[in-house]
Amino acid sequence: MTDMANPLNPAVSDGPFDEMIRRFLLGSLSASEQPLFEQRLMSDVGLDARARLIELDLADDYACGRLTISDRQSFEQRFLVTVDRRQRLRVSELLHDRFSFSGAMERAARPETDRGAKRLRHFFGLDRPAWRIAFGALIVLILFGTVLLVVKGPRLAERLTNRIIPKRSTPRSAPREVNHPTNISSPEHPSTPSPMPPHDSATQSPQTVALFPTAPDAVKIPTVTLSNGERDFVRLKLAVTVDQKVPHRAEVLTIGGQSVLLVDRLQGPQIEVDVPMRSLKGGKYRVRLSDARDVSKKEVASYYFLVQ
């Protein structure tokens, strides 16, 4: 019998017999098959060479996850019991990891780069446990910081905002700075506060003048002192002696009759009218109070003040 004619020649493919060798190696032969196969393995030349090839295939198949669940169990219990086979499996796993997943062909084409990167990593000691511990600690710190932000976020945000954008003082001395933020690099930043409204009494200190209905020729009338502030104003408190329940209209006029300010729908026993300083000049002024509902604008009271 020549080598090629021998069914146990490893150079000749024999599917069913290979399958039998596989089952032998996995310890899955039947009770009747097992002793016959053992006799044959011990006496037939070449069978062990073939069995070694299939041993290699089994290790590769296990490493690549190609075995069924029951074959995997058999492999672990009946096959993986010798040092040599465990080493064989280790090589299979190494080769599978290195060459067998997607992109293996690309890596095979440029193995130097791959190995170079690995060597570089080893050279700088990035594969040492100390680095892993350091990265672990960094991740824990980041997690801790995230939790802190979530829990105390609003308070921290408020503090930060106050630090970055401090509350502005009364812009009396520097009105231009209020209306035109000095932060030239980011003029449209959303956190830049908008100009203060003229009626914000919390930040303004207006002159307040109480006015009572008087005759045009009254000698003693309240006096308002002019100021230069762009946003300065004088608050006129008009004492209402007529029907306080109806809405009123107040019009500030120069003594020559030129209208300076008109405010509608005012109500109450004391009506407040804020007059911007910039609209006033030195001289006498009249405040004309009328019923807002009355289209004829008939005057119900007059008040006078002097601007100096």
Next chain:
Amino acid sequence: MSPAKNFQLLKQEDFDRLLTWLDSDPNGAGLSYERIRWRLIAILASRGCAVPEELADETIDRVARRVADIRDTYVGDKAIYFLGVMNNVHHEYLKRPKMARPPEAVDDVEVKEKTHLCLDKCLDKLTANSRHMIERYYAADKKAKIDLRKQLAADSGVSLNTLRLRALRIREKLQACIEQCLQTEGL
């Protein structure tokens, strides 16, 4: 058999006599010895023995001690004689109280990385042809793997089985090299 009786050191002269009985040529004797040992281990593992190497060595030791008595009278395949002795050794093993197998040590990340570095070194030691072959041999999975290996065999002008044998030889070189490298690394 008691453990004390079981533990017997093999004398060098018994071992030499065994090799001579297997083959008068020392190289042939060594090959026969290795082949018989591999077969015994394979059979014992297939039977579910947890310590096949230990029992195979015990079998060989027993045969070696008996060679002086049987070498002139024994007729037939010598490997079959080993099988008979192995059956006795295995039978005794089955009567032993079962010992729990120690859990397999799981390689940690550092060991795996060192093993990969050893693989790099050992791949570098291969010839360019061998390296190219082993890379392509493991380059794809399942159907793609079969196609690729057929293509590789055709490119090399050999049969698929010859290709497998070549891969086996390269792998055995790699395996020996990696084990040596890991020993150098102290693993």
